[in-house]
Amino acid sequence: MHGSGDLGTSGFSDALVILGAAGIVIPAFARLRISPIIGFILVGALVGPAALGAMGNDYPWLNFITISNPESIEPFAELGVILLLFSIGLELSFRRLWTMRRLVFGVGAAELFGAAAIIGVALHLIGQGWQGAIGLGLALALSSTSLVIPLVGTRSAVGRSALGMLLFEDVAIVPIVFLLGAMAPHSAEAGLGALAQTLALGGLAAAGLLIGGRFVLPRLFAQAARTKSPELFLAACLLVVIVSSLITSAVGFSPVFGALIAGIVIAETEYRGEVEVMTAPIRGLGLGIFLITVGMTLNIRLIIGSWQEILLAVVGVLVVKAVVTATLLRLEGARPAVAAETGVLMASPSETTLIVLSAAAAAQLIRPETAAFWQIVTAIGLTITPLLAKLGRMAGRRVDREAPQRVSSALKEGGTGKVVVLGFGRVGQMVADMLTAHGKDYVAIDSDIDAVSAAASDGYAAIFGDVSHPELIERLQSGTPNAFILTMDNPVLVATLTHRLRDAFPDLPIIARARDTTHAARLYKAGATDAVPETVEASLQLAEAALVDLGVAMGPVIASIHQKRDELRGQIKLEADMEEAPRQLGRRRLRDAS
Numbered sequence: 402m403h404g405s406g407d408l409g410t411s412g413f414s415d416a417l418v419i420l421g422a423a424g425i426v427i428p429a430f431a432r433l434r435i436s437p438i439i440g441f442i443l444v445g446a447l448v449g450p451a452a453l454g455a456m457g458n459d460y461p462w463l464n465f466i467t468i469s470n471p472e473s474i475e476p477f478a479e480l481g482v483i484l485l486l487f488s489i490g491l492e493l494s495f496r497r498l499w500t501m502r503r504l505v506f507g508v509g510a511a512e513l514f515g516a517a518a519i520i521g522v523a524l525h526l527i528g529q530g531w532q533g534a535i536g537l538g539l540a541l542a543l544s545s546t547s548l549v550i551p552l553v554g555t556r557s558a559v560g561r562s563a564l565g566m567l568l569f570e571d572v573a574i575v576p577i578v579f580l581l582g583a584m585a586p587h588s589a590e591a592g593l594g595a596l597a598q599t600l601a602l603g604g605l606a607a608a609g610l611l612i613g614g615r616f617v618l619p620r621l622f623a624q625a626a627r628t629k630s631p632e633l634f635l636a637a638c639l640l641v642v643i644v645s646s647l648i649t650s651a652v653g654f655s656p657v658f659g660a661l662i663a664g665i666v667i668a669e670t671e672y673r674g675e676v677e678v679m680t681a682p683i684r685g686l687g688l689g690i691f692l693i694t695v696g697m698t699l700n701i702r703l704i705i706g707s708w709q710e711i712l713l714a715v716v717g718v719l720v721v722k723a724v725v726t727a728t729l730l731r732l733e734g735a736r737p738a739v740a741a742e743t744g745v746l747m748a749s750p751s752e753t754t755l756i757v758l759s760a761a762a763a764a765q766l767i768r769p770e771t772a773a774f775w776q777i778v779t780a781i782g783l784t785i786t787p788l789l790a791k792l793g794r795m796a797g798r799r800v801d802r803e804a805p806q807r808v809s810s811a812l813k814e815g816g817t818g819k820v821v822v823l824g825f826g827r828v829g830q831m832v833a834d835m836l837t838a839h840g841k842d843y844v845a846i847d848s849d850i851d852a853v854s855a856a857a858s859d860g861y862a863a864i865f866g867d868v869s870h871p872e873l874i875e876r877l878q879s880g881t882p883n884a885f886i887l888t889m890d891n892p893v894l895v896a897t898l899t900h901r902l903r904d905a906f907p908d909l910p911i912i913a914r915a916r917d918t919t920h921a922a923r924l925y926k927a928g929a930t931d932a933v934p935e936t937v938e939a940s941l942q943l944a945e946a947a948l949v950d951l952g953v954a955m956g957p958v959i960a961s962i963h964q965k966r967d968e969l970r971g972q973i974k975l976e977a978d979m980e981e982a983p984r985q986l987g988r989r990r991l992r993d994a995s
Contacts, residue, residue: 418448418468419477419690426689438548441689442784445696452701468697478694479656481687482752484680485547486571486657487642489564490664491677501565508562508729509569512747516542516725520718529767532584536761537775539577541718543570543751545783546657547688552790553746558739558849559793562730563747571658574753578760602652607662610645614666622672635679641667642680695752698780700773707774714778719748719789738797745793749782819844821882823898824889825856825863828914832886833861844882846873874905882906887913892920896927903928921973937969 426440447453448467456463468474521538525531546567553560618641625637641663649659667676704711727744731737755776762772820836822829825847836843845863847853856863866873885902887895892915899913910930915921921932941962948958 418466419474419686419693422448422689422693437689438692438787439784441692442696442699442780445693446699446701447696448693449697449699468693474690475694477687478691481684481689481691482547483642483646483657483660484684484687485551487660487664488677488680488684489546489550490661490666491668491673501561501568504562504565504733505569508733509566510573511729512566512726513539513542513570513573515729516722519721519725523717523721529771533761533767533771535584536581536757536764536766537771539581540754540757540761541750541775541779542722543574543754543757544722544747545749545751545753545786546571547691547752548749548783548786549746549790551688552787558735559742559746559797562735562739562743566726566747568661570751570753571661574756577757581757581760581764581766584764584766603649603654603658606648606652606654607658610648610659610662611666614645614663615669618663618666619670619672622667622670622676626672626675631679634675638676638680639683691752692783695755695780695783698755698776699784700777703773704777704781711774711778711781714775715781718750718778718782723748741799742793742797745796746786746790748789749786750779752779752783754779819882820884820886821846821877822886822888823847824887824914825849825852825861826888826890828890829886829888830856830861832888874901877902878905882909884910885912887911889914890916892916892923896920896923899924899927899929918969918973922976925974931970932973934973937966941966 422441422444426437426444430437430440445468450468453463453467517535517538519538520541521531521534524537525534529537544563544567549563549567550560553563621637621641622634625634628634642660645659645663646656647659649662650656667673723744725744726747727740730740730743735743758767758772758775758779761767762769820841820843822832822836822843822845825833825845829845829847833843833845843862845856845861846866847856847863848866853863853865885906887898889895889898895913895915899911902909902911911928912931912933913924913929915924915932915934917936918934921934921937924932944965945958945962948961949955
């Protein structure tokens with residue numbers, strides 16, 4: 402640890418460690434296709450006071466690559482979580498919140514208190530006092546908003562289900578902390594009165610922010626936009642977030658609650674998109690700092706010494722929460738795949754679990770060593786959240802056995818020879834409109850049940866299906882389609898799916914959406930008949946509009962655009978063939994030699 406005289410050097414070295422972690426962890430883990438969440442937590446565990454940081458006195462040079470003052474970076478970590486909740490609010494609206502009321506206050510409340518009751522009873526049966534068991538049950542039943550939502554978003558069925566439950570947990574955190582304070586041996590009655598007062602003040606503060614924000618924020622952002630200064634606009638964004646957080650914090654609620662309300666209010670204005678773009682870099686860096694602080698709570702020596710108890714505790718918490726969440730969602734009417742995936746995703750504890758554990762320890766409901774044990778369990782749970790997301794998707798695919806059959810039936814209805822549109826967002830719907838206009842039958846497949854339901858209600862031939870599931874491709878083979886159009890905005894998935902479809906359908910046209918010319922070349926190598934780069938098409942459309950506006954006749958313009966498009970496609974295909982030729986020659990020589 403640095404001494405007080407090295408305070409400036411300490412802060413500078415801490416900043417270098419954090420920025421270095423962000424610059425190294427994100428690209429390295431992205432290349433390995435691993436979530437950077439794990440990387441940040443591992444960096445925190447490595448450079449924190451329980452690992453290399455403890456060796457700073459013996460090896461002074463380690464002070465420059467370790468976090469010497471963990472408390473000094475906590476405000477930045479809290480700012481990252483606040484900005485994350487603010488961005489979640491930007492994706493919501495009052496109408497959407499109203500439609501989610503059953504999910505928030507029904508399933509959300511049942512999930513939190515149901516999981517807490519089961520965990521608490523289990524801990525009480527193995528010797529924990531009932532007051533401590535209640536505190537631990539409520540703490541461990543919480544799930545991580547800051548990790549779950551970035552992994553699944555808020556637009557999918559899984560994301561919406563998770564968001565509804567997480568919103569209730571974010572609101573419930575303050576009453577939980579007050580409840581634990583009221584259960585303390587030295588305060589039997591004062592805590593309940595303070596809780597009622599805080600809830601009343603919190604309600605007034607929320608109402609004030611919602612009502613006042615609708616009048617103040619549009620004017621504030623309009624003034625900032627007129628200056629045409631990105632810096633001033635960013636300053637206005639941060640001012641709104643910080644003031645809202647301070648207001649809810651002043652009345653006893655969590656600052657993230659104020660940030661969430663601010664985001665919801667701004668979501669109703671025309672400045673939502675610009676605000677989201679401006680705050681994204683700071684939000685990402687702040688979240689990385691928060692994850693580093695989580696990693697610092699991992700005591701490697703304690704984990705090694707008690708690995709069996711810790712493993713049992715982690716597995717027990719994950720199983721209880723996954724089963725409770727999935728069961729409640731099924732009772733509420735969610736599809737089996739959505740319930741299974743959401744249950745596994747929501748199984749790990751939360752960063753707010755650490756807050757509740759501290760409150761329980763401060764109220765003397767649990768011993769300090771007990772709190773330290775469950776802090777390690779929480780940190781491990783947060784670390785494996787990205788892995789749980791993948792396991793959840795796998796569980797959802799295994800549970801939902803009906804999707805492949807629906808695909809096969811849809812392809813056979815009304816005869817064979819339909820075009821299969823994979824991905825049904827805005828691009829997919831436009832493709833479907835053009836196919837219909839020219840009398841071509843199609844069936845659209847998408848893994849977002851909300852998008853499928855909305856499209857089906859609008860009259861589109863859309864069905865649910867996970868295109869990455871191998872069994873679905875087998876059902877496509879039994880349905881005899883006559884072409885595939887891939888419209889997903891996911892370069893890796895499009896390339897993988899193109900390769901699988903070409904293996905399964907050697908002779909059918911495969912037309913794929915590409916992000917740029919480099920991605921298009923990859924798709925041609927994977928077997929695409931045609932790859933359409935977004936950047937090229939946008940450039941051609943701009944050129945076409947400019948030439949027509951300049952007075953050039955429409956006929957020659959269209960002819961030249963088609964000629965340029967064919968020329969560019971030929972160049973991309975040629976580059977792909979030239980890269981693939983040496984590989985094919987090497988494979989042929991290897992076969993001949995064997």
